[in-house]
Amino acid sequence: ETGVTQTPRHLVMGMTNKKSLKCEQHLGHNAMYWYKQSAKKPLELMFVYNFKEQTENNSVPSRFSPECPNSSHLFLHLHTLQPEDSALYLCASSPYEGSAGDTGELFFGEGSRLTVL
């Protein structure tokens, strides 16, 4: 148990569906992240939120839309996805304090396994 909970654990959706992934952390961390893990590819950083503000969008297609309503919750809204978007989506948090030299540990959830048909 890492303190980061992701739901759902598994999701199957069609290309025309709209769904959302949810991430919740009760560690008191200030930073939250979405990563994508595909077979034979490195973990891809998608979005970073520091103190509820988005500080990184790593060239992610607009069919992925993040939302961070507060420092404990992070959502990834999915719309008109493609089969190549099938992957494990990992949420993480870290105790970011705002300085450039922060080396905070990433605490990951167990991931949401997404299959797009």
Next chain:
Amino acid sequence: TQLLEQSPQFLSIQEGENLTVYCNSSSVFSSLQWYRQEPGEGPVLLVTVVTGGEVKKLKRLTFQFGDARKDSSLHITAAQPGDTGLYLCAGAYLDTGNQFYFGTGTSLTVIP
């Protein structure tokens, strides 16, 4: 997107053997971390190194950060089946603070 190359990509060894995994980049990192990921779980941090030339030990695992802070290695002594997993390095840059970019991963299998 920053590239961290790990080698080897796959490694299968007998229990008791030693092994070394490498993480290389053309960029200088402010810090580098090693994670282990087991099936069905998210990665879990093993160590963080921040100083060029730094060596850290965690039981049978030895981590080294290159002098130029562009590469790192993970050495496991007398591997055990419990060491089986996906080993990932991750680097952060000085000007991007807490944005961590991950390596390609090394899948290790230790055969009893």
